[in-house]
Amino acid sequence: MSSRVVSGAAKSSRQINVVLRTPEPAAVHEQEQPAGGKPVPSQGPFAEMLKELDQLVGLDNVKELVFEIYALLQIGQYRAEAGLAASQQVYHMIFKGNPGTGKTTVARIVAKLFQSMGLLQKGHLIEVERADLVGEYIGHTALKTRDLVKKAMGGILFIDEAYSLARGGEKDFGKEAIDTLVKAMEDHKNQFVLILAGYSEEMDFFLAQNPGLPSRFPIAIDFPDYSIDQLVQIAELMGKEREYTLIPASIMKLRQMLIAEKNNCLSAFSNARYVRNVMEKSMRHQAVRLLGQYQNSSPGRQELMTIKPEDMRTEPRAGLGL
Structure with missing residues (x-):
């Protein structure tokens, strides 16, 4: 499978590492109170994304998390306007669940949210799997992986069945891909978001193979089977x-x-x-x-x-x- 690019919203006019952009007045002040008492904008980019989320069946925990991220980014904008420090958080994520539970769809919505809130410059999504990352000889994997990270700059790199990178043992080139990704996460903080997705048990096993991995992905979302x-x-x-x-x-x-x-x-x-x-x-x-x-x-x-x-x-x- 070759990597796929899913275009997000229009490219931002400037590089933004911390949320600093002043929101549109209508997106902030014209709010409504949905069930549960959460204030959400009645119009603007997040309102459109909320409609997309609402159209998804189930996934209540996912919708809750997306709202939390939106709230944090919005308050970050208010803090910046008030001259307060804008906290920098890491948004790399783990999506765990069976096929067909909405993982890729949610990743696309998150990409658009991050772009609209100024966290990501482009908000596009690069979808890849093991074959797109792992090469055939020493050094080839690192090159392929760095190229994909470069394509994902300003957006999200979404790796499906990410656990397959750790299946081949120490001599497998999948480990080289993991090491290259970890380095990219350090070298390009706040310039792209990495989402690893796969079956729940396999992803838990994958994360256990490298003690440093879980802490690099502070957001883990379970996508349960549908009833x-x-x-x-x-x-x-x-x-x-x-x-x-x-x-x-x-x-x-x-x-x-x-x-x-x-x-x-x-x-x-x-x-x-x-x-x-x-x-x-x-x-x-x-x-x-x-x-x-x-x-x-x-x-x-x-x-x-x-x-x-x-x-x-x-x-x-x-x-x-x-």
Whole structure:
């Protein structure tokens, strides 16, 4: 897999290592009180990001942490305006959880938050995995890793399945990547944010291999598996985005499929990825069904939108698949 760049908001006009920028008046003074009594801006960049977060199903602990970071950065701006010292914190993070729990999506939102609050200059996201970091000979890994860190300057370097860097033992080049990343974190403080992501147990093992690693990542977020109800909600949202609807019988069928998959899954349950695969296959099955039913005419709008239980079916496993 090659590294991917996810563009954030527009590039800032100046390098900012400490939060000093004066916020837009509307983003600060026009506030509303949501449930729980937390004051949030009614408009402005954070208000837009809050809407993105609210659209994510579950993840209450993640939303709480993002608000805490926003509050700290906002108060840092007020302190700077008052002539007080602006505290510098480290924002490197560990994301722990199974596939399909929203880790990459949240990383993109965090990147935009940091850019809008002046912590990061660009707010883009570089997504990589082991193959993008580890080379084939001594010195190659350090070169590849430094190049990716350079690309991530002003944004976030997001390493998925980061635990794989420690799997090969002392002679594996993955250790060289880790050492290069640690050095970059020291040499380029406040110039980029490093997020390591992966399965919970594997990430705990990974961090235990180097006693100095945990302290370099002061923010650790657990991304729990979604409940059946939450997965059904995700499926309905996916359908709504593409103008499909699930009738009650289809929802019941989906619940049965989710329970069976969770009970029979030998490896980590893939959560929203599984739901996405089910929905996309159901759309294909619906298309085949409609073509067979309407050979001499066109289906109506409601028929084109409706996913029926017979459209939602599992297929024989072939290693991956449903």
